[in-house]
Amino acid sequence: MKNIFSILKFTLLMVILLAVIYPLAIYGIAQFAPNKGKGETISINGKVVGYQKIGQKFDKSNYFWGRPSAVDYNAAGSGGSNKGPSNSEYLALIQKRIDTFLIVHPYLKKGEIPADMVTASGSGLDPNISPEGALIQVRRVAKERKLSEDKVKALVETKINTPSLMGTSTVNVLELNVALDALK
Missing domain, CATH: 1.10.287 (Helix Hairpins)
Structure with missing residues (x-):
C-alpha cells in the first residue's frame, strides 16, 4: 500500500x-x-494565406511548384518516405515525377530538371526550392499568365534568398507565388 x-x-x-x-x-x-x-505567416489584405516556413501544395500551371511532399504537405504528419535511393518503389515514384514534370515542361530535357523538383525533403514540408528549380518554371508560368518571360524571371531573381555565410541559395515558393499574384 x-x-x-x-x-x-x-x-x-x-x-x-x-x-x-x-x-x-x-x-x-x-x-x-x-x-x-x-509561426511566421504571410498575409494578404489581413488574411493569412500561408506559413513562411511550411511548404504548401501548388499544382496549378499558373503558379510555381514547390518540392514534392511524402506526406502530402500535412504539417501534423511531417516526415520523409524512408525509402532509400536503391528502392524500386522510390525509383518508380521519382520517374513518375520526372515524366509528369516533362509533360508540363516540354521544352526541358530530363537532365535539366533539378533534383529538388522531383524529390521530397526529409520533412516533406520544405517551403523552398533551388533558384534553378524556379527558373526552369518561368516559361510555363509566364505563358499561363500571359506575361513576358523576362518579367517573371526578374521576379524570381528578386526572390532568391542568398545565405550570409554558408549554405545554398533558395526561393520560398509561397513568397514567390504571392508576389506573382501581385504582378499586373
Whole structure:
C-alpha cells in the first residue's frame, strides 16, 4: 500500500509538471517570439494565406511548384518516405515525377530538371526550392499568365534568398507565388 501511494503521488506530480507547468512555461516563452509563437505567416489584405516556413501544395500551371511532399504537405504528419535511393518503389515514384514534370515542361530535357523538383525533403514540408528549380518554371508560368518571360524571371531573381555565410541559395515558393499574384 505504501508503494501505491508513493507511485500515485509521483504520477500526480508528473502530470502537474508536464501537463500544466511545462506547457504554460513554453506558452509564456512563445509570447516573446515573432508573432507570439504562432509561426511566421504571410498575409494578404489581413488574411493569412500561408506559413513562411511550411511548404504548401501548388499544382496549378499558373503558379510555381514547390518540392514534392511524402506526406502530402500535412504539417501534423511531417516526415520523409524512408525509402532509400536503391528502392524500386522510390525509383518508380521519382520517374513518375520526372515524366509528369516533362509533360508540363516540354521544352526541358530530363537532365535539366533539378533534383529538388522531383524529390521530397526529409520533412516533406520544405517551403523552398533551388533558384534553378524556379527558373526552369518561368516559361510555363509566364505563358499561363500571359506575361513576358523576362518579367517573371526578374521576379524570381528578386526572390532568391542568398545565405550570409554558408549554405545554398533558395526561393520560398509561397513568397514567390504571392508576389506573382501581385504582378499586373
